[in-house]
Amino acid sequence: MRRDFTNDVVIHKIKNNIHYLQFRKLLEYPELEHCYTMRLNGIDFRIYENDSILSATYDKICNSTDFVREAIVKPHQTHTDIVEKVENPKQNFSEVDGLITDKRNITLCTTSADCTSLLFYDPVKNVIADVHSGWRGTQKKIAKIATKKMNKEYNCNPEDLICAICPHIRVCHFEVSEDVKDLFYDTFSYMKDIDSMIKKGSSNGKYFVDTTKINIQMLIDAGVKPENILDSGICSVCNKDYFHSYRADKELSGRNGAMIMLK
Numbered sequence: 001m002r003r004d005f006t007n008d009v010v011i012h013k014i015k016n017n018i019h020y021l022q023f024r025k026l027l028e029y030p031e032l033e034h035c036y037t038m039r040l041n042g043i044d045f046r047i048y049e050n051d052s053i054l055s056a057t058y059d060k061i062c063n064s065t066d067f068v069r070e071a072i073v074k075p076h077q078t079h080t081d082i083v084e085k086v087e088n089p090k091q092n093f094s095e096v097d098g099l100i101t102d103k104r105n106i107t108l109c110t111t112s113a114d115c116t117s118l119l120f121y122d123p124v125k126n127v128i129a130d131v132h133s134g135w136r137g138t139q140k141k142i143a144k145i146a147t148k149k150m151n152k153e154y155n156c157n158p159e160d161l162i163c164a165i166c167p168h169i170r171v172c173h174f175e176v177s178e179d180v181k182d183l184f185y186d187t188f189s190y191m192k193d194i195d196s197m198i199k200k201g202s203s204n205g206k207y208f209v210d211t212t213k214i215n216i217q218m219l220i221d222a223g224v225k226p227e228n229i230l231d232s233g234i235c236s237v238c239n240k241d242y243f244h245s246y247r248a249d250k251e252l253s254g255r256n257g258a259m260i261m262l263k
Contacts, residue, residue, distance in 0.1 A: 002040070003242065010036075010232045015064040017041055019242075023164045023230050026121060032128070033066045033107075034119055034260040036166040036232070039244045044254035045074075045111040046244075057257070067107045067261055074109040075099060077132050081140035083149045098131040098146050102154055107261040113246040114169035114236050116215060117258035118143055122150060124160040128260050135174070138211045138218075139183050147222040158223030166258050167234035167243050171197075171210035181207035184214070191217050 005012040010021045019038040026034050037043050043057050062069040073086050075093035083098030089106050093099065099108045100120075108130035110117055115134035121127075131137075131146045143163075150156040181198055188194050197210040216229055236256070240248035244256050 005234060009230050018060050018064040025230055026164060029123055031263050032121060033263055035065060037257040038242050039254060045257040046255040067259060068105045071105055072107045072109050079134050079136040081142045081145050083146045085153050097137055098142055100129040100150055102127045104262045107259055109257055109259045111255040111257050113244040113253045113255050116168040117166040119164040119258055119260045121162045122156045122160050125154050125156050127154045127156055128262055130258055130260050135211060138215055139187050141218060143215050143218050144222045159225055161224050162228045163219055163224055164230040165232060167232050167236045169237050169247060170212060170235035171208050172235060173237040173247060174211060175201045175206050175208050178205050184209050188214055
């Protein structure tokens, strides 16, 4: 029997045999459409030489939600800290890992396979953001950069922002070498609980880094209220049969999609 991922934060939806997650709090806003996809039934946002798989994925998701198929904006992600403003659906973004907009009927989409996807919504200014924060993006503080960009472009108050943390690799599987650990420690040593976020791993020279807690603290430091940070609590590696996972499948891994749109 397939697992139901519904919990206090997310709801596991199935429509037209397509599985995806939605955040309970974001569902309170009828002007908003959003989802985080699952790998079941061929859903894969990976870019192939033949894009028929990606195109079919867009069709399946849009036929099961209110997303506008002709207005999907998906950047070429390269683990940067760059967040850009979207004015129209024909824009192309290269080496960009975050998108923000206040325009209706534009579907923002980022993809991941263990990396952290963050969906932002400001219900006061009616502004959205979609951010891809892999471990490099987290170390570069892209979540903080996104909140600043929303403030700069749309005068969003961080205290009004809602941030949804989608399924991603959790501390139970994010074991890294000492050089990566040092990058995180040097960057976030100012956090009072950093020693609880970085711990020795299963063998010498390995460490477990809790990027979830680091991102949450980063958001709080940026002014986001703790009660407005929605953590799905789901590990993509532990649930590799349901979510694409690079750590589990390596080069054969597909991609999950994080999507959000103002109706």
